[in-house]
Every structure is written in C-alpha cells, then in structure tokens.
Amino acid sequence: MWLRPGDWYHPAVEPLAHAVAAGEAALVAAEDLGRARAEAGVGVGEAIDDLVCLYRASGTDPPVDVLRALAAGWADGQAGLVVFGSVVDPTTGLPTGAYLGQRLAETYATAAREGTTVRTTHALTAVDVAVEPVPALLQAARSAAVGAALRAVHGTSEPMAALGNGVAAVLTARTKDLAAQTARLRAEITARVVPMQVSAATRHPVRIWQVLLPATHPEALTLLRRLARP
Numbered sequence: 001m002w003l004r005p006g007d008w009y010h011p012a013v014e015p016l017a018h019a020v021a022a023g024e025a026a027l028v029a030a031e032d033l034g035r036a037r038a039e040a041g042v043g044v045g046e047a048i049d050d051l052v053c054l055y056r057a058s059g060t061d062p063p064v065d066v067l068r069a070l071a072a073g074w075a076d077g078q079a080g081l082v083v084f085g086s087v088v089d090p091t092t093g094l095p096t097g098a099y100l101g102q103r104l105a106e107t108y109a110t111a112a113r114e115g116t117t118v119r120t121t122h123a124l125t126a127v128d129v130a131v132e133p134v135p136a137l138l139q140a141a142r143s144a145a146v147g148a149a150l151r152a153v154h155g156t157s158e159p160m161a162a163l164g165n166g167v168a169a170v171l172t173a174r175t176k177d178l179a180a181q182t183a184r185l186r187a188e189i190t191a192r193v194v195p196m197q198v199s200a201a202t203r204h205p206v207r208i209w210q211v212l213l214p215a216t217h218p219e220a221l222t223l224l225r226r227l228a229r230p
Contacts, residue, residue: 012036020058027069034073043093044074045144071137089162091140092147097224100161103171108217118213123172126227128207129189130166138201139165145198149188153181164229182208
C-alpha cells in the first residue's frame with residue numbers, strides 16, 4: 001500500500017511487531033507507532049491499515065484498545081505539527097471540499113467550452129456513513145475506513161473529498177455505471193468497518209446517492225456546503 005516501501009520502516013515498528021508476535025501487551029508500542037506515523041506525515045488511515053495488516057498476518061484482528069492507542073498516539077503526533085493550507089483531510093486521507101470545489105470549477109469550464117452542461121456529463125455521488133453520537137477515536141477509525149473504501153473504488157481518476165464528519169462526495173462521469181459503483185462502494189465500506197470494529201459507529205445501510213449538479217459553479221459550491229457536516 002506504500003508508494004515507497006522503504007518509507008514503511010521506522011524504529012517504532014519493531015516493538016509493536018515483537019509484542020504482537022509474542023502475544024504481549026501492545027498498547028504502548030501501538031501509541032508510539034501512531035505518533036511516529038503522524039510526525040512522518042502519514043495519515044491515520046494508512047497507520048490503521050498497517051496495524052490491521054500486522055495483526056492479520058498473525059491470524060487475528062487488532063483489539064479495540066490497541067486501535068485506540070494507535071489513534072491516540074497519532075492524534076498526539078498530529079497536534080505537534082503545524083500545517084498550513086493543507087488540502088488533505090488527515091482522518092480520511094481524502095482531499096478537502098476546497099479541492100473538490102476547484103475540480104468542479106474545471107469541470108464547469110470544460111462543459112462550457114464544449115457546448116454542453118455539467119448536469120449531462122457528470123453526477124455528484126454523496127456518501128453518508130455517520131451514526132451519532134460517536135467518540136472521537138471511533139470517528140477517526142470510521143473516517144479512515146471510508147476514505148480507504150472510496151480510494152479503492154474510485155482511485156485517483158475521479159475527484160472526491162471529505163465534507164465533514166461521516167460525509168464525502170465524488171464527482172463521477174455519467175459514462176460510468178453509477179449503480180455498480182454504488183453497490184461496490186457500499187460493499188467496500190462494509191468490508192472495512194467490520195475488521196476495524198467500527199461497524200456500530202457506521203450507518204447501516206450506508207447512505208449513497210446521486211445529486212443533480214446545479215447549472216453554475218457558484219451554485220455547486222453552495223451545494224457542497226449544504227452537504228457538509230461540521
């Protein structure tokens with residue numbers, strides 16, 4: 001899953017791997033790794049994916065308290081960073097609404113040049129997984145699962161964004177099979193929230209629907225703000 005496999009290693013990996021292999025308490029090691037991942041600029045989703053892969057290699061799933069320790073360490077490491085103008089939501093690993101707004105501007109401009117309308121060429125797929133109230137750490141784990149599922153289904157070819165707690169959106173060409181994508185995304189989210197033990201914090205069934213894009217880009221930005229959840 002790493003773009004550069006050499007970036008995966010960190011000294012904090014070894015104590016955690018040893019604890020898991022020996023069946024020993026892993027809370028401190030998980031927290032240390034979470035902190036190290038945040039300080040290296042790794043999103044919480046990738047950090048949790050690492051942990052899940054490690055435990056699955058040993059034939060089990062990570063306990064909730066170990067996931068919590070990893071997320072707590074990541075949050076502590078993230079709090080120590082000063083980030084200006086980020087266009088990536090750290091919990092989901094997805095771009096922010098500002099990024100999607102810019103991609104919408106490009107889409108509207110292209111449609112105007114080609115003498116068509118965005119309504120006929122694209123749809124906005126909205127996703128809502130939230131169940132409230134949910135503790136902050138479970139929110140983070142749920143967001144990581146949803147971000148990973150969206151990337152698995154839509155890749156990097158379709159602009160997407162996290163719009164707030166449990167809400168995301170994807171700009172999709174109408175040439176795609178939207179019904180099939182929706183079914184696959186719902187299945188991907190379900191498959192990821194169960195092993196991460198955040199199923200109880202996730203809406204069932206996940207709400208996924210297509211939103212008709214408005215006639216103008218300013219109206220589309222207003223639509224994103226309406227879909228967003230603070």
